[in-house]
Amino acid sequence: MTLHTATRAFVSTLAVGIALTLGPTSARAGETFDQVKQRGMLHCGVSEGLPGFSNPDDKGNWKGLDVEFCRAVAAAIIGDASKVRFTPLSARQRFEVLRARDIDILSRNTTWTQSRDTALGFDFVGITFYDGQGFMVRREIKVMGVKQLDGATVCLNIGSSTELNLADYFRANRLKYTPVQFERSDEAFAAYVAGRCDAYTTDISGLVAQRSKLGDADAHVILPDVISKEPLGPVVRHGDAEWTDLARWTFYAMLNAEELGITAGNVDELKAKSQNPEVRRLLGVEGQFGKNLGLSEDWAFNIVKQVGNYGEVFDRNLGPASPLKLERGLNRLWTEGGLQYAPPVR
């Protein structure tokens, strides 16, 4: 463990050292940015399969919220949302592959934590999805909250923070529980359905996906308590500030577009006719905001036109237009009572 920590410390020291040696680079000199531009192709790491976030469809095209974020980045830089090479990654290898520069950006339902942001040597672009650990129980046992689960058996899958959150929460509330652990979440859920456990726990997004598989979905309730903060977002290597800016503003452009009511359907019309200064700035009619990022002025226009605004992407992958029918919840815009908030383009 100490060796591991030492290696990490060494790697991050090295990274900082290199960053210091190179000194403050001029704007638009981002190494990753140049590579992507030159290649004409964005290399994006995604999950090998997570409902609503990243999965291939019947034709072999990648679909999902994480996938569409990469398409948006490609639309901004290259001007073509299809210029993305998706690399499916397991949870174990994702950081090493990013560090090894095999991918430019990791968009793989990764939880933003302090240690990942600092010691591991990465930067988080933003929070594209506010998730959190929740519980599913059978309606018939009439449990209304997690605090009533004293003495329960809980099914979960190993190797993620799920385990640690569960232990912390139950210990803090002086509750007893028996964990039943499985390698894969499908197995854990199957065990819960078969009645081996009183409750099944994973992130809310996972609970919803699992529940949609059931014929009698109404017989199961997702408890209102959320016991952890799981802010999911895309990750880039630390020390390439231009690249981080670009990825971050791609996301903000999607949020701002939704806030301003710009959709893939009306973006052409708004670009031509809108008198709203905010819309005009975002769509590159006024100002030089693309140039600030080293992009053409139609960067945000391309994002919205080819991919859509955040709300559209959410709806078709996770929300009402998808089989998952997930509530927006915390992922609503701040104007609608959620947490999604983007700084203005000004």
Next chain:
Amino acid sequence: MIWVRKNLFSTPLNALFTVLSLTLIALMVPPALDWAVFEATWSGSNRQACAGRDGACWVFVKARFGTFMYGFYPDPERWRVDLAAIVGVALAAALIVPGTPRKGLIATAFVVVYPVLTYFLLLGGIFGLVPVETAKWGGLMLTLVVAAVGMAGSLPVGILLALGRRSSMPVVRGLCIAFIELWRGVPLITVLFMASVMLPLFLPGATDLDKLARALIGVTLFTGAYMAEVIRGGLQAVPRGQYEAAAALGLGYWSMMILIILPQALRAVVPGIVNTFIALLKDTTLVLVIGLLDLLGMIHAALADPNWLGFAAEGYVFAGVVFWVLCFGLSRLSLRIEAKVNADRRR
């Protein structure tokens, strides 16, 4: 009746086991058949077709068949994969069926021309073929590519290592032993992980080396180490007199090995070699850990499609059947080869 009494009810213990097994079969087979065949849904194109049925939803496999077979290989180019497969099967069949004329020529085509042809056919980029990068390869096609390259590569690697391990030169012997023991002592999952993730950290230039190529090298060397031990077993089975006779004829080391020793050694270990091949074929599913989506990987990915959530059983049964067919085929093939090469000393 007599056969039944003699074979199934000869002793009270046998009778008990017969009754138990029959009960077990009666309990398990009808529900399994019900699920897989009678109650199953075969037609349709989406999950609504399966609503309200208790049996398997084979529509899932049908809708996903393309991605299970070809991965992300673009639709209009899939004929290239088919062509490579058909040519491969045709050549192999021509070699196995007795009485085909010009077997020597066919064998040369299979070993030399075919791999080159397949390489360019699948990868494209010449003769006006659209390039298809290996990141788009997947499904059964990827499974077969990894297995075939592993098999074809591990045999020569294994032969050289086995010979090296029995060499009288201490440095060569030491290196071969070290190589074999190192690779056999490490799990394949670690080898793949090292090849895909660590290599670029150690060798900065290796980032340009294709991820699939890295995995193929890893798989080949790993299987080569196992193959070496199988072949060493064969070398030890060759009587000492054969070496001495070859030496007495004035043959040098390589002529002795190629003409006298290896033909006998390899023929003795055909079952062992095929065993390693079968293990390799199934181990290819481990490429999933480095993000290469083989048949099983594509099935996993399909199970995460919101439109197809909850058909894990169908997916795994399909994967099981495909792998069983392939492995069973290999094992029958091995029996054929064995019968053929040992025709002279059948007992």
